[in-house]
Amino acid sequence: MADARREGTAGQEISDVFRGSTNGPDAPKDERTGKGIEAKSIPAFVAGEALAELGDSDPRIVVLTADLAHANRTVDFAARHPDRFFNVGVAEQNMVSIAAGMASTGLVPFAATFAAYLALLACEQLRTDCAYTGMPVRLLGHHSGMSLGFYGTSHHALEDIAITRAIADLTVVCAADANQLRAILRHSLDWPGAMYIRLGRGRDPEVYGEVPGDFQIGKALRLREGADLTIIATGSEVRACVDVADNLAADGIEARVIDMHTIDPLDRDAILAAADETGAVLTVEEHNLAGGLGSAVAETLADAGAGVAFRRHGVPDEHVIIGPPAALYNHYRLDAAGIESVARDLIGAKGQHDG
């Protein structure tokens, strides 16, 4: 144990997760070397900037965070609108209730912190003060899923979809990338009631080359056409599923890919059409298999009596092992290679079903 405690790398890696390492595999883009990830593809890092722009013309917008202004870049809003930015310190429950009180006076508050502390720690404030009251509070839960890697279960949010979709009068939306997040934020301004917006780690690869003009809350986006199966994904898993579809196409398997960005209200028509037209449905999410997107889709199919080859793919009902995020996605088969193997299994099952 003593040896484990003396390992010197943990501090370095922790700062990488928060601020972006200078030389890590997912470091911000270095213009000189061309290495790294484009800043615009970092959803959690554009919320502050996007809200600052929206805030120029909408004085109702206020932003709160709980001592994570740099990690979630709400400092970019604070720099432009210092009188409308509130850092409440390490007090997430207080933040959510304060946001609700602000909303009751006519403001549209955006409250941002780790998803684990919005949807789990402040769950009851979210329900009772935001959803039950119909307050237009927008909760930005970033670093959702297991994206905080070796921080471990205390910092993971693999239950937040299940929790939030069980709350009445709470809209639940997952952002797949930076451009979609921009669309979500803009559409949220006049959406009635409270909203939970699930964000990834802030390093999620690009899905949308530009802000999707056809984005509507509650209306799934079809990213790829195909007749052999449908992959329904949300948030951080959408890009990997597009890549999987490309790989399958090389073998003559055509997969429809649906970005189910809105979990509640769920686009049931898109699900039933997929079942009817492709005969096989695979759901993919960075979430516990209990209660998330897969469960929501399964309920929809079962309620409609739709007989279809079906798989839910996500994190098993366990506390995930320690590891860096990329290693965890590989371990739990939530990277493109892992998803592809599950998709091929499902295609096989569909063949037996048909035969």
Add this chain to the structure above:
Amino acid sequence: MNHPPRGTPEREELTARLRDRAKFVRLETVRLTRIAGAGHYTGTFSAAELFAALYYAELRYRPEEPDWPDRDRFVLGKGHAAIGLYPLLADAGFFDSALLDNYTRLGSAFGDHPDMRKIPGIDFSSGSLGHGLSVSVGMALGARVQGRSFNVYCIMGDGELGEGQIWEAAMAAGQFQLGSLVGIVDRNHLSIDGNTESIMGVEPLAARFESFGWKVHEVDGHDLEAILDVFNALDTAAVGPPQMVIADTVKGRGVQRMEGDYQWHVGNLVGADYDDVVAEIESGLRPLVPGGTGG
């Protein structure tokens, strides 16, 4: 708000009216509890004078325009005292008092805890203890952001102070210098299981809030003259220390069999007991029985 000074005819008239309205709160609480079959008598009785002083003297509001943006806000942190608040809202003109005859019945707007989406005059839904002060902080910040000058009043129970979120909100109010925020603790000394100090003590209460940056005012919460004096003494600057009123009260005040008895937190009077209690309330507050559990 400036209330007339002691000794003036205006003040005597006001105090008499508040005394009558506090009695009205207690009588309506007893009546509505009988409709529901169970109710929170004692934690409502301890706040009866505070309710009356707030709604008939201190708060600025417009019953004909419940959403008036510049109204003072009132948050009932201890939402279980709503049974005493509803009759005041009806009496003030927010809604028809006949609606209360359906209190807690299937489909009623009026449950044991208040719902802002269903009841005009309720500024925020409550019931889950510990949230109200945070919500009130948010309202005060909302006033600041929008350049409005309303005050925010939040009544908390003393048992409620066991919720950690109260102290998160207390820190934030001090940090943000929310002088327009007025907290009121209904210090009735009893939570559900007994005396607060024997379960989870809140003392030294004034010193605790002072150490969080609040200006603390202590008052006898059943003495209407003293309550009006405290309201006159509030320093509700837009930027400045938040104001805390610690109102020393007696749980169950006004009905001797309930005074200082934690077992009456929830109850239901039937038969002759009901008539006796109504008659006792009608006769006004009597001197406290020595040796009670309460203040």
